Amino acid sequence: MTAAPxxxxxxxxxxxxxxxxxxxxxxxxxxxxxAGRTLGIVGESGSGKTMxxxxxxxxxxxxxxxxxxxxxxxxxxxxxxxxxxxxxRARSLAVVFQDPMxxxxxxxxxxxxxxxxxxxxxxxxxxxxxxxxxxxLAAVGIPAPEARLMQYPHQLSGGMRQRVAIAIALSCxxxxxxxxxxxxxxxxxxxxxxxxxxxxxxRRRHMAMIIITHDLGVxxxxxxxxxxxxxxxxxxxxxxxxxxKHMHMPYTEALLAAIPKIDAAPHTRLPAISGRPxxxxxxxxxxxxxxxxxxxxxxxxxxxxxxxxxxxxAHQFACFHPIGLAAGVSA
Amino acid sequence: MTGEAPQSPARDPLLRVENLVxxxxxxxxxxxxxxxxxxxxxxxETLGLVGESGCGKSTLARAVLQLRRAxxxxxxxxxxxxxxxxxxALRRMRRRVQLIFQDPIASLNPRxxxxxxxxxxxxxxxxxxxxxRKNLVCEVxxxxxxxxxxxxxxxxxxxxxxxxxxxxxARALVLNPEFIICDEPVSALDVSIRAQILNLLExxxxxxxxxxxxxxxxxxxxxxxxxxxAVMYLGRLCEVGPSEQLFARPAHPYTALLIxxxxxxxxxxxxAESVPVGEPPSPIAPPSGCRFRTRCPRADQxxxxxMPELRAVAPNQYAACHHPLT
Numbered sequence: 001m002t003a004a005p006x007x008x009x010x011x012x013x014x015x016x017x018x019x020x021x022x023x024x025x026x027x028x029x030x031x032x033x034x035a036g037r038t039l040g041i042v043g044e045s046g047s048g049k050t051m052x053x054x055x056x057x058x059x060x061x062x063x064x065x066x067x068x069x070x071x072x073x074x075x076x077x078x079x080x081x082x083x084x085x086x087x088x089r090a091r092s093l094a095v096v097f098q099d100p101m102x103x104x105x106x107x108x109x110x111x112x113x114x115x116x117x118x119x120x121x122x123x124x125x126x127x128x129x130x131x132x133x134x135x136x137l138a139a140v141g142i143p144a145p146e147a148r149l150m151q152y153p154h155q156l157s158g159g160m161r162q163r164v165a166i167a168i169a170l171s172c173x174x175x176x177x178x179x180x181x182x183x184x185x186x187x188x189x190x191x192x193x194x195x196x197x198x199x200x201x202x203r204r205r206h207m208a209m210i211i212i213t214h215d216l217g218v219x220x221x222x223x224x225x226x227x228x229x230x231x232x233x234x235x236x237x238x239x240x241x242x243x244x245k246h247m248h249m250p251y252t253e254a255l256l257a258a259i260p261k262i263d264a265a266p267h268t269r270l271p272a273i274s275g276r277p278x279x280x281x282x283x284x285x286x287x288x289x290x291x292x293x294x295x296x297x298x299x300x301x302x303x304x305x306x307x308x309x310x311x312x313x314a315h316q317f318a319c320f321h322p323i324g325l326a327a328g329v330s331a
Numbered sequence: 332m333t334g335e336a337p338q339s340p341a342r343d344p345l346l347r348v349e350n351l352v353x354x355x356x357x358x359x360x361x362x363x364x365x366x367x368x369x370x371x372x373x374x375x376e377t378l379g380l381v382g383e384s385g386c387g388k389s390t391l392a393r394a395v396l397q398l399r400r401a402x403x404x405x406x407x408x409x410x411x412x413x414x415x416x417x418x419x420a421l422r423r424m425r426r427r428v429q430l431i432f433q434d435p436i437a438s439l440n441p442r443x444x445x446x447x448x449x450x451x452x453x454x455x456x457x458x459x460x461x462x463x464r465k466n467l468v469c470e471v472x473x474x475x476x477x478x479x480x481x482x483x484x485x486x487x488x489x490x491x492x493x494x495x496x497x498x499x500x501a502r503a504l505v506l507n508p509e510f511i512i513c514d515e516p517v518s519a520l521d522v523s524i525r526a527q528i529l530n531l532l533e534x535x536x537x538x539x540x541x542x543x544x545x546x547x548x549x550x551x552x553x554x555x556x557x558x559x560x561a562v563m564y565l566g567r568l569c570e571v572g573p574s575e576q577l578f579a580r581p582a583h584p585y586t587a588l589l590i591x592x593x594x595x596x597x598x599x600x601x602x603a604e605s606v607p608v609g610e611p612p613s614p615i616a617p618p619s620g621c622r623f624r625t626r627c628p629r630a631d632q633x634x635x636x637x638m639p640e641l642r643a644v645a646p647n648q649y650a651a652c653h654h655p656l657t
Contacts, residue, residue: 020450044522044523045521062336069442089639091565098601105580148474157610159610160610186382186506186594187548188383188548188549188550188589188593189383189592190383190610191587191592191594192591192592192594192602195594195602196604214521214522215522215594216522216594216596217593217594217595217596218594220594220596220598220600221594221595221597221598221601221602222602229653230491239596241599244596244597244598245598250539254523255522255523256521256596258522258526258536259522259526259551259596260524260526260549260552260555260591262550262551262554262578262593262595263578264554264555265553266555266556266557266558266574266575267533267556267558268555269530269533270526270529270530270555271412271526272523272526272527272529272530273523273526273527274490274527276493276494276524277523283592307548327476
């Protein structure tokens, strides 16, 4: 890689003060996303994946204390003022949330919301903005787009609302789209359609995308690279194929094994992960996964493994006893 | 409306639902939530019920328990018609049938201690001796993998989602029921916790000789625990059959669509380009004939005119389709 990546997250941490003490939601994360590439961030609830996306978008809760640097398209986002950030998020750094009602205004029609966005950010007159709105709604698979412009969000189904939210996110041709659990609230037949829609629009626009999800199945066929998060840290990061075929981090292995497989016989016992994630206000001295890990021994309980390189520089993992590699490679 | 209930392998089913119709009014309109569903569950069997949101699967569960009264049809539990029962008789019968919900935290009273929450069914059942109640509570908590001494004095908010679901399972088991309806019991839980709870349900089923109706929208989860699976769409059953067979050779186009839509955690399995089948119509105005026809690639005039009945397509497998895939 010669050119700087579109997005680079450099040593980003997020601390949240809580009544029970400091909560480190994101712990020293480094990530990059190249133009036109797709990164999947996988983690369970509380793993810090959503807080990380908020840190990238500079949309953290007011009391949160971020550190590190987020470089996007050559700019250090923390140095931008509110107005510049607002412009940036509208035009080149778009987001789609799990619940489309987070981004839609319930008292404005779909048309008003789309047309206003286009007029504000693309300098279109109202007729051109309206025409473009209809094209966008048609592009995201909304039947009878003209009629939908007059409707309010509550008149649409969950899947249709998510399509509208995607249409608005795509309206200004962003360079990066962050999709935070975009299909978690939707039924499986609708989920497949929305994921296909995102993939199609991404190819067409040569847009980079970050898909945040708890479902390894969602990232498997639809990303170039995957980062697995656990207790605020990236614990394994690799090109998608390498991650699924040669995973080194025991958590990744356990997470994949715990998913019921459609081709397994009924009543097959699932290899469950015992216990539960650690309390984020009481950080462990050793590896955060060690209390639940079947390979944990010795220094796993006293020392935090840092991200180490595997066979290729693109594959990193944080483990003293990596699967498929001689123990002690990482340090 | 429909003909015979599809035959289950047993002659003497624990639960038999016959032509159940449930409707309710919303803003002056009628929601056709369940429209003529018949099914049977054999003793000791787990029947999985899958369908997308709004298909009527939860309404069906509530109508089985008489928490919502059916417009017509019968629910026979151990040979007795629950739809004809009222008051004390129904309450007595309900001790044999329990329900576990999707949101474990919302199903526990936040102001009551775990010990009291689990003992409450025993109080209602008339077990007056507090020592006996406490023994039963401790026994059932140990069974679900919780340490009674560390749990009974605490409040629900002190527990994680997975632990709360264990508590809900303990509460469902404390009266030693025969039949448990699990309504999306793991869909609010993380993957690593979900497997624990699914395994626990399987263990409890064996230990307490339970019969289960397991409702979920995730086919892989349903397959993991079910002997037979019923697929529901817009208030009607599309297909019923033994799990393995149904997944290997789905006969109804909707079952096939659901199976195809599951994201597979394997990068070598390219996601099949989704069929742009649109969204389910409203249960306020369901389509004529086959309710799936508006999204079905095989639909023709007959599907519009004539409602398909469940018919045998293979041994023990039944599909309601004019143009089945097998």
